[in-house]
Amino acid sequence: MSTLEIKDLHVSIDTEQGNVPILKGVTLTINTGETHAIMGPNGSGKSTLASTIAGHPRYKVDGGTITLDGEDVLSMSVDERARAGLFLAMQYPVEVPGVTMTNFLRTAKTALDGEAPSLRHWTKDVKTAMAQLRIDADFAQRNVNEGFSGGEKKRVEILQLELFRPRFAILDETDSGLDVDALKVVSEGVNREHSKGEMGTLLITHYTRILRYIKPDFVHVFVAGRIAEQGGPELADQLEAEGYDRFTAQTPVEA
Amino acid sequence: MAETTHTEFTPNTAPEGEVTDLGDLDEKARLGAPSGAIDRSAAIDGFTEQGESLSAQNAGSEQLGLKKHSHGNAPVVPEASRGERRRSFDLADFPTLTGLEEDWRFTPLKRLRGLHTEELNGSAPSIEVTGAGNVTVETVGRGDARLGASATPEDRVSAAAWHTFTEATVITIPKETVADGEVMVSVTGTHAEAAAQHILITAEAFSKAVVVIDHHGSATLAQNVEIVVGDGADLTVVSVQEWDDDAVHVSSQQAKIGRDARYKHVVVSLGGDLVRLTPSSIFTAPGAEVEMYGLYFADAGQHLEQRLLVDHAVPNCKSRVTYKGALQGAGAHTVWVGDVLIRKAAEGTDTYETNRNLILTDGARADSVPNLEIETGLIEGAGHASATGRFDDEHLFYLMARGIPEVTARRLVVRGFLNEVIQQIKVPSLEERLSESVERELAAGNL
Numbered sequence: 001m002s003t004l005e006i007k008d009l010h011v012s013i014d015t016e017q018g019n020v021p022i023l024k025g026v027t028l029t030i031n032t033g034e035t036h037a038i039m040g041p042n043g044s045g046k047s048t049l050a051s052t053i054a055g056h057p058r059y060k061v062d063g064g065t066i067t068l069d070g071e072d073v074l075s076m077s078v079d080e081r082a083r084a085g086l087f088l089a090m091q092y093p094v095e096v097p098g099v100t101m102t103n104f105l106r107t108a109k110t111a112l113d114g115e116a117p118s119l120r121h122w123t124k125d126v127k128t129a130m131a132q133l134r135i136d137a138d139f140a141q142r143n144v145n146e147g148f149s150g151g152e153k154k155r156v157e158i159l160q161l162e163l164f165r166p167r168f169a170i171l172d173e174t175d176s177g178l179d180v181d182a183l184k185v186v187s188e189g190v191n192r193e194h195s196k197g198e199m200g201t202l203l204i205t206h207y208t209r210i211l212r213y214i215k216p217d218f219v220h221v222f223v224a225g226r227i228a229e230q231g232g233p234e235l236a237d238q239l240e241a242e243g244y245d246r247f248t249a250q251t252p253v254e255a
Numbered sequence: 256m257a258e259t260t261h262t263e264f265t266p267n268t269a270p271e272g273e274v275t276d277l278g279d280l281d282e283k284a285r286l287g288a289p290s291g292a293i294d295r296s297a298a299i300d301g302f303t304e305q306g307e308s309l310s311a312q313n314a315g316s317e318q319l320g321l322k323k324h325s326h327g328n329a330p331v332v333p334e335a336s337r338g339e340r341r342r343s344f345d346l347a348d349f350p351t352l353t354g355l356e357e358d359w360r361f362t363p364l365k366r367l368r369g370l371h372t373e374e375l376n377g378s379a380p381s382i383e384v385t386g387a388g389n390v391t392v393e394t395v396g397r398g399d400a401r402l403g404a405s406a407t408p409e410d411r412v413s414a415a416a417w418h419t420f421t422e423a424t425v426i427t428i429p430k431e432t433v434a435d436g437e438v439m440v441s442v443t444g445t446h447a448e449a450a451a452q453h454i455l456i457t458a459e460a461f462s463k464a465v466v467v468i469d470h471h472g473s474a475t476l477a478q479n480v481e482i483v484v485g486d487g488a489d490l491t492v493v494s495v496q497e498w499d500d501d502a503v504h505v506s507s508q509q510a511k512i513g514r515d516a517r518y519k520h521v522v523v524s525l526g527g528d529l530v531r532l533t534p535s536s537i538f539t540a541p542g543a544e545v546e547m548y549g550l551y552f553a554d555a556g557q558h559l560e561q562r563l564l565v566d567h568a569v570p571n572c573k574s575r576v577t578y579k580g581a582l583q584g585a586g587a588h589t590v591w592v593g594d595v596l597i598r599k600a601a602e603g604t605d606t607y608e609t610n611r612n613l614i615l616t617d618g619a620r621a622d623s624v625p626n627l628e629i630e631t632g633l634i635e636g637a638g639h640a641s642a643t644g645r646f647d648d649e650h651l652f653y654l655m656a657r658g659i660p661e662v663t664a665r666r667l668v669v670r671g672f673l674n675e676v677i678q679q680i681k682v683p684s685l686e687e688r689l690s691e692s693v694e695r696e697l698a699a700g701n702l
Contacts, residue, residue, distance in 0.1 A: 079661070081656075098667075108659055111657070
């Protein structure tokens with residue numbers, strides 16, 4: 001079993017108006033097999049947490065720690081974090097010119113495993129995973145995300161999740177912009193991987209909708225850069241009924 | 256990649272004037288801004304809205320055409336049509352260059368090492384032709400009647416080269432002959448003095464051959480490559496520029512295309528301080544097809560320029576142009592100008608040209624100017640597209656977040672981008688060598 005541990009994390013970004021603190025002391029522990037949902041209103045710092053774990057250069061860590069089984073994640077480069085088993089399904093996957101999906105997937109798999117995948121099995125795995133996520137076979141020959149619709153890009157993120165088999169998956173608003181059918185397809189993909197029992201999941205979402213398909217063990221409510229409240233799945237039901245008003249109206253509570 | 260220009264013309268479209276793209280460095284899709292965001296914060300030296308104050312001798316910010324001519328008081332009048340550009344064997348017909356000329360405005364004249372001002376009497380690079388046993392190779396004096404029969408200089412440096420060369424290399428693929436190997440023309444420069452060179456390649460009727468002109472070493476060279484593609488012939492000419500770092504090379508490569516002929520021209524520019532190629536394909540009889548490809552990779556300080564012309568002067572010909580360039584390092588500059596001319600008589604023309612540039616680092620500049628002139632609406636189709644994309648931190652983050660180390664990520668992108676052109680060469684040994692050269696270019700950039 002693995003543990004991803006975030007302790008008292010403070011993160012800021014530099015903007016034209018100066019340095020802006022976003023995360024103001026986040027503490028969170030995720031173990032293999034667990035699904036944690038992070039919910040919260042816009043601007044509460046949910047996506048900042050996701051990008052900081054992955055190592056996006058825009059986010060500056062001012063304090064706190066992130067460790068993976070005791071290893072210091074913050075001292076690792078972006079690619080080292082991925083090779084250590086962290087995977088970020090991005091909110092806005094970029095289009096990468098000049099690189100076909102096939103080439104990209106194989107190169108990434110090779111980097112992650114430290115050796116090239118057996119060609120025969122790999123091709124079969126990719127085909128199967130694509131079919132399950134209802135991704136057109138001809139996407140394999142297209143450049144990474146180039147000309148894909150929003151929903152297609154999200155499905156391709158989950159395709160990578162299933163093929164790369166991370167120890168911890170961080171899903172950054174994977175559900176936003178998806179219609180119900182696509183949401184089901186994407187959720188099934190996450191559940192398939194999760195059911196193998198070798199992955200911990202951090203599910204970041206603005207809406208409760210996806211929680212009908214992916215059942216969280218823990219729900220954390222993010223407000224103004226802190227965890228304002230946490231609980232079990234029942235907290236999500238409460239949010240579904242009441243919305244975020246009661247959190248945004250009052251001063252956030254220390255986690 | 257952001258499409259900066261994309262136009263399609265269908266038959267019966269009203270004739271269109273010159274379309275000019277001044278090489279905007281558009282970029283899109285930064286994280287959190289999924290579309291339409293244009294970041295112009297990465298300013299590039301010498302870049303202006305007009306994109307014109309480029310030549311070292313063109314320091315002013317005056318709009319082209321408004322500044323007074325350097326040796327007269329008449330304003331510069333740009334040619335009304337690409338087809339009206341002066342063509343002459345007489346050097347005196349081309350005034351001294353100022354850098355304001357439409358066709359020289361992107362070229363840093365000071366770095367031409369005198370090609371445009373001095374006598375070109377240095378020793379020309381040596382030429383060695385190998386590879387095919389059934390192809391004729393001759394070295395002839397400038398008086399040979401075949402020379403200049405098919406191509407006429409269109410600019411001052413080309414005219415100066417014609418004016419000066421003493422002997423020419425003539426390669427002939429005889430009628431109905433299929434060359435029994437690739438014709439390798441090895442051009443090796445050893446001298447820095449300005450020199451002139453003339454090469455004539457003739458593919459006689461129904462012959463078939465691949466000719467590779469492989470430039471290396473160090474030189475200051477004004478060159479004319481005259482190409483004749485006979486009726487029904489199938490000729491591929493590949494011009495590889497892998498010069499040493501200091502080389503200056505200005506080359507006019509004009510091809511005259513016969514009836515039902517197939518002609519493929521490939522430019523590969525990697526090495527040299529300043530390389531300026533002007534490949535032309537001139538259709539002289541119906542039914543011919545031309546493909547023109549280009550691949551260039553500019554490092555810090557390099558100027559790689561390609562200006563091509565496809566002259567559809569006769570009916571029912573087809574042309575396809577694809578040029579791709581990568582740039583990295585401060586002062587890396589590439590220029591692509593694609594002139595396609597569909598004359599009144601050229602009914603049934605089918606043409607499309609594309610230029611793609613990939614900017615890998617800050618401080619590089621790619622100019623891309625597709626021009627399409629159409630004098631008849633009775634065509635199959637005509638279009639062009641130009642796009643300049645940036646490999647930026649978000650692309651890098653995406654690939655690295657999947658475990659791919661930075662160096663591999665950049666290689667992946669550039670290799671994929673340029674391979675489309677390399678694959679078109681169809682000479683396996685050369686494809687392999689060029690792939691390796693591209694890898695070396697990447698490694699040299701300390702990326």
